[in-house]
Amino acid sequence: LVVTERNGRFVLVVRAEHRNSIPGLIHGASASGASLYLEPLSTVEVNNEIVAVEEQEAEEVRRILLALTDGYRARAGDLQRTVEAATELDIVQAKARMSMSFNGVRPALSTDGRFELRGARHPLLIPAVARRLPDAGERVARTIEPVASDLLVVPPARALVMTGPNTGGKTVALKTSGLLVLMAQAGLFVPAEPGSRLPVFRSVFADIGDEQSIGANLSTFSWHISSIVETDRALRLPALVLLDEVGNGTDPVEGGALGVAIIDHFRQRGAVVIATTHYETIKSYATSTPGVTCAAFGFEPATFAPTYRLLYGSPGGSLAFEIAARLGLPSAVLDAAHAWRTDKDAKLSDQMARLDHDLQALDHERRLASQARAQAEQAERQLRVREEALRDRETQFSKKLEQRLHEQLREARSEVDKIVEDLRQRAGTLEKKQQRHAAPVPTGVTGELRVSARQALDVIAERVREGGTPPPVGPVALPSGPVVVGDRVEVGPLRLVGVVRSLSGRDADVDVNGKRMRAPTAEVRRIGGAVAPSAPAVTVRMVSRDDAAASGTDLNVIGCTVDEAIDRTDKFLDEAAMQDVRTVRVIHGHGTGRLRQALSGYLNAHPLVLRAAPAPNDMGGGAVTLVELKD
Structure with missing residues (x-):
């Protein structure tokens, strides 16, 4: 049996001769009359319920559509503007697609x-x-x-x-x-x-x-x-x-x-x-x-x-x-x-033809010139790209060179730290020697080490600032012999290069890049090369305990730049270590905090410093850094 729908009700398709086999309602016949659409009596109530539900559904759909229509009716102006905007966007999109189709x-x-x-x-x-x-x-x-x-x-x-x-x-x-x-x-x-x-x-x-x-x-x-x-x-x-x-x-x-x-x-x-x-x-x-x-x-x-x-x-x-x-x-x-x-027309036509031929030739030459100009412009653009690439490579090379120079500067600072440590170990011996002599102690081994360390650092730093390279490691030595005033020499284990300015017994005063240092003649070796320019002499002397006491345990760097403050702090810590002072104060003020941060980082990394922290409120608070030195 086949189930189908007729007049909104589900029916069976049965042959006409079997109409009495199933009790039910006839809803019509096929076009040929051979089949009937029969609704069994047992399904009448079910079909009635289906029809009722469908009518309820249709009524609910109508109600929803009326509600939507009322909502749109209340905003008819907005709906009109939306349609106009959609139309405008559709036109703009059509314009864009058309333009893209012919690369407009x-x-x-x-x-x-x-x-x-x-x-x-x-x-x-x-x-x-x-x-x-x-x-x-x-x-x-x-x-x-x-x-x-x-x-x-x-x-x-x-x-x-x-x-x-x-x-x-x-x-x-x-x-x-x-x-x-x-x-x-x-x-x-x-x-x-x-x-x-x-x-x-x-x-x-x-x-x-x-x-x-x-x-x-x-x-x-x-x-x-x-x-x-x-x-x-x-x-x-x-x-x-x-x-x-x-x-x-x-x-x-x-x-x-x-x-x-x-x-x-x-x-x-x-x-x-x-x-x-x-x-x-x-x-x-x-x-x-x-x-x-x-x-x-x-x-x-x-x-x-x-x-x-x-x-x-x-x-x-x-x-x-x-x-x-x-x-x-x-x-x-x-x-x-x-x-x-006519002959006149023929001559005019011939002249016009020749003129057209000449103009076409000129137009051809113009096109060739335009192509050549375009090729030249392309070559110029490529050349500019290559020049920019070379400039980029030069910049990268300069950065790498500067990085290497800074690394060498850090190595020099490390060498200075070692020399300062050696200086501290020999400080006791020097103090005892000073106590045995009433007169100030002449520049000796300690002065040599300190000045040598400073000279090494200054020379390398100056080379870095000038964009040059560190001092050469191995200058060519001249034949051995006593040094005389004016000789270009190499001094000490740091191999500092300078010029002998004066001789005093077994010591020699050497000018290294404008700064004086004294070194034993045994550690001075003659080398070749141009003589360095002279510079004002620098006097080096030992600082006694009395002098240190007079200087106090406070360092005021307010108003200094970061570099100036670090340089003064470095010298101040050296003097404090020589005097066996274990606690000092660095006064930097509040300001923007940049100077305090720079000094804090520098002090915490300093080889002589045990710890550095802001001072208590009764000692200056955040405007002062309290520094404790190592034994």
């Missing part, structure tokens, strides 16, 4: 009347656009990319007259200029190259095509004139006027004169005029009138096939005979046409 550009808006469409293409001739047209068929499959044209009307010129052979592309270029102007003013990108500029026109007029009206008794010529009259009446500046085959459809002499007058009339009124023609009168006007530009579409000299490229400055030729021959016109007809042409 946004033309700049010119305020000086410059009309420049560079590399312009008619949108409907672009395969990506043509395939979307409703009438796209087999012709689209054969479509190739159109040849781009430069359409230029640059002030002071206000008119462009395009000439050239038939089927050369004049009308397509005319339509392209008008269509791209309207696209730009509609907010669309245009199929052109970057650098295109367009004015904003209040009106655009076009007289293109060959329209006739038998009912209005209008011929081709009459229709064109009527269109031009309407254009003149409705013209509102700024305006663009497009004229195809202006003056056509009547006597060539009169039509040419009329075409010149029409172009000049609209130009004088201030409109931008683009026109096409075959008339020699109009060509002569375009090539000889200031404010009018003439351009011709080129052709292949060998085959007379159109190139669809505009040559500016050329009056061009129609090439009627040549194109007729290429299209298959019988040679007898062509010979007769040549015979009917």
Whole structure:
């Protein structure tokens, strides 16, 4: 048995002869009458419930829809604005997709009347656009990319007259200029190259095509004139006027004169005029009138096939005979046409052909020059990239060199720390020696070590600041012998290089980069090289306990820079260690906290410092750092 639905109720499909086998209600028969739609009595209540529930569902759906409708009705204005916004977004998206389909550009808006469409293409001739047209068929499959044209009307010129052979592309270029102007003013990108500029026109007029009206008794010529009259009446500046085959459809002499007058009339009124023609009168006007530009579409000299490229400055030729021959016109007809042409016309045609040939050659040279310029610009860009890469490498090398120099400076500081530690170990012996002598102790071993350490650090630091390299490790020694005043020598285990300034017994006063130090002559070795410049002498003496007591246990560095404060603190700690002072105070003040942070980091890393912490409130608090020295 088959279950189906009939009149909103579930029924069984049974054969007519079995209708009495199942008690129930008949809801109809099939088209042939062989089958009946039977609702068994046992399912009547179930179907009734289903129908009732469906009616309730329909009523609930209606109620919900009414509620939604009432809600939308209360916000009809918002709904309208939403629809308008969605429509606007849909239009913007359509514009964007269209622009992407032909790689469009946004033309700049010119305020000086410059009309420049560079590399312009008619949108409907672009395969990506043509395939979307409703009438796209087999012709689209054969479509190739159109040849781009430069359409230029640059002030002071206000008119462009395009000439050239038939089927050369004049009308397509005319339509392209008008269509791209309207696209730009509609907010669309245009199929052109970057650098295109367009004015904003209040009106655009076009007289293109060959329209006739038998009912209005209008011929081709009459229709064109009527269109031009309407254009003149409705013209509102700024305006663009497009004229195809202006003056056509009547006597060539009169039509040419009329075409010149029409172009000049609209130009004088201030409109931008683009026109096409075959008339020699109009060509002569375009090539000889200031404010009018003439351009011709080129052709292949060998085959007379159109190139669809505009040559500016050329009056061009129609090439009627040549194109007729290429299209298959019988040679007898062509010979007769040549015979009917006057000698004057033949000479003029030959001169025009030679002029076109020369202009095409110049255009070819111009294109070659443009390619060479583009290649030179590309090479220049590549050179700039290489120069930037070299500068980056130089910067990285300088950073690495500076890093190595700082590492060597840290090594020198470590060497100084070792010397200071050795100084502390020998301090006791020096103090006992001082106590046995009433007079001040002359500069001895301790002074030598301290000054040598300072000189090593100063020399390397100076080299780092100057961007140079550390002092050479192994200068060439001269033959052994006693040193004399003026010798360039190498001093002590640090191999400091200086000049002997004076001799006193077994000691020598040596000038190292402008600083004096005294060293035993046994540790002074003569070396080669230039003599270093002299510098003021520096007196070195031992500090006694009495002097240290007079200096106190406080160091005030308020007002110092970080470098000055660290230098003074370093010397202060050395003096304190010599005096066996175990606790000192460094007064730096509050300020911005930069000086306190720098001193804290320096003190915690100092080899003589056991610990450094802010002083208690009764000893200065955060403005003072309390330093405890090692034994």
